[in-house]
Amino acid sequence: MSCCKVRxxxxxxxxxxxxxxxxxxxxxxxxxxxxxxxxxxxDDTDSQRSKKExxxxxxxxxxxxxxxxDETFRQSERLERYKEVLQKLNEQNLVYKCxxxxxxxxxxxxxxxxxxxxxxxxxxxxxLTASQINxxxxxxxxxxxxxKLPDETIQWNDMVLGDTSYNxxxxxxxxxxxxxxxxxxxxCSVIDDxxxxxxxxxxGQDHVTNTSAQIAMIEAISGRRCQxxxxxxxLLINKDGSQFSKRLGSLNLGNLRNDGLDPMSIWNxxxxxxxxxxxxxxxxxxxxxxxxxxxxxxxxSPKFDVEQLFNLNKKIIREISYDCLKKRIPLKMSExxxxxxxxxxxxxxxxxxxxxxxxxxxxxxxxxxxxxxxxCFKHHLSKIDCDALSKDQAIELLSxxxxxxxxRGKSLHMPIQTxxxxxxxxxxxxxxxxxxxxxxxxxxxxxxxxxx
Numbered sequence: 001m002s003c004c005k006v007r008x009x010x011x012x013x014x015x016x017x018x019x020x021x022x023x024x025x026x027x028x029x030x031x032x033x034x035x036x037x038x039x040x041x042x043d044d045t046d047s048q049r050s051k052k053e054x055x056x057x058x059x060x061x062x063x064x065x066x067x068x069x070d071e072t073f074r075q076s077e078r079l080e081r082y083k084e085v086l087q088k089l090n091e092q093n094l095v096y097k098c099x100x101x102x103x104x105x106x107x108x109x110x111x112x113x114x115x116x117x118x119x120x121x122x123x124x125x126x127x128l129t130a131s132q133i134n135x136x137x138x139x140x141x142x143x144x145x146x147x148k149l150p151d152e153t154i155q156w157n158d159m160v161l162g163d164t165s166y167n168x169x170x171x172x173x174x175x176x177x178x179x180x181x182x183x184x185x186x187x188c189s190v191i192d193d194x195x196x197x198x199x200x201x202x203x204g205q206d207h208v209t210n211t212s213a214q215i216a217m218i219e220a221i222s223g224r225r226c227q228x229x230x231x232x233x234x235l236l237i238n239k240d241g242s243q244f245s246k247r248l249g250s251l252n253l254g255n256l257r258n259d260g261l262d263p264m265s266i267w268n269x270x271x272x273x274x275x276x277x278x279x280x281x282x283x284x285x286x287x288x289x290x291x292x293x294x295x296x297x298x299x300x301s302p303k304f305d306v307e308q309l310f311n312l313n314k315k316i317i318r319e320i321s322y323d324c325l326k327k328r329i330p331l332k333m334s335e336x337x338x339x340x341x342x343x344x345x346x347x348x349x350x351x352x353x354x355x356x357x358x359x360x361x362x363x364x365x366x367x368x369x370x371x372x373x374x375x376c377f378k379h380h381l382s383k384i385d386c387d388a389l390s391k392d393q394a395i396e397l398l399s400x401x402x403x404x405x406x407x408r409g410k411s412l413h414m415p416i417q418t419x420x421x422x423x424x425x426x427x428x429x430x431x432x433x434x435x436x437x438x439x440x441x442x443x444x445x446x447x448x449x450x451x452x
Contacts, residue, residue, distance in 0.1 A: 004036035004199045011043045012055035015252040022270040032289040040069035061253040082183045097143040098125035121172035142179035154212040159231030160297045166212035190217045202231040233297045239305040260347030265313035274302035314346045332359040337435040362422040370415035378445045394433040
């Protein structure tokens with residue numbers, strides 16, 4: 001494929017959620033696989049809802065995901081360009097002014113439904129004479145603009161859906177500018193895509209109808225057949241089959257990051273969810289991009305299960321090398337320590353917790369301590385002369401405590417583990433005893449026994 005150019009164009013009207021991330025990831029992998037360029041565009045024409053805090057959060061999320069873009073701009077910087085195109089289309093009689101209020105439009109919509117007709121705009125504004133329009137404007141009645149759709153069927157070869165067509169008579173002429181002068185997304189997006197030389201637009205199936213109208217606008221503005229290729233992938237649904245809520249707060253990337261997820265878990269799941277490919281645990285974006293295939297997406301809506309994401313994250317974190325982890329998190333633990341606790345790490349919060357436990361200790365709950373076992377354990381440990389226990393020394397030490405106290409299994413291990421680590425779930429105690437310095441173990445034992 002010749003050099004392609006894709007775009008990711010979020011509106012800064014909320015935090016970036018898993019649905020946004022999926023669009024960004026699919027576009028980025030397609031771009032990377034085809035040695036293309038990635039445009040990051042901020043669709044902020046809705047000045048009332050757009051907020052800098054959301055824009056900053058989106059930028060941070062993209063950086064966290066590892067998405068790098070070749071070009072970026074804001075739609076709010078291009079208002080004069082949108083006005084210029086609107087004027088040109090007006091001169092060509094491809095747009096028209098309308099004067100209905102929101103209440104009037106709603107009344108028309110309900111009346112059409114009652115008559116068993118589709119709630120499509122009736123184009124009454126096209127019947128207005130120049131003098132009527134002049135009177136409305138003199139009276140101060142606000143106007144808005146619609147694009148006049150051609151009476152035809154739009155066809156395109158969709159990269160996911162295959163041959164696709166849509167009859168424009170089934171939809172209303174799209175509003176492209178509000179009465180307050182605000183331009184709408186569909187109009188601005190078409191102009192930006194053309195001016196930016198975007199070659200491919202990959203987005204959800206809920207945009208299929210928009211695409212038909214936008215292709216008509218693309219051809220009207222450019223004066224030639226649409227050259228942009230489209231791909232519409234199916235939308236996510238919940239694991240119970242219900243509609244997936246993109247506004248579900250717990251699934252915004254900030255919260256997932258705070259939950260200790262590695263971004264590659266999100267990449268691996270969203271790159272394959274809804275495709276014929278198996279979900280893998282790639283740690284490198286280049287490898288994942290080579291594996292990615294836009295044509296492997298099916299038409300059925302895939303089920304998104306957040307538990308699947310966390311389970312995948314567990315696998316990925318356990319596959320990451322110690323050296324790579326240290327680049328992600330400033331670990332104090334040694335590679336030897338990490339090798340012992342590795343299988344107890346599900347996310348980065350677990351890793352940070354273990355790092356603190358191994359280096360700084362913790363504040364034990366003495367109400368759960370069996371002081372007789374701890375006293376006996378300390379007695380035998382203090383007789384060993386070493387900096388750190390070997391595995392054989394740890395086995396022999398536990399054997400002595402077991403025989404002296406006549407206890408086995410959890411009765412032996414849990415009291416010691418609770419004091420040393422403050423955890424109910426941990427690696428085998430024999431292994432744990434070898435990754436904490438002997439003096440530090442004794443210090444923790446003394447700390448607990450002094451509170452008796």
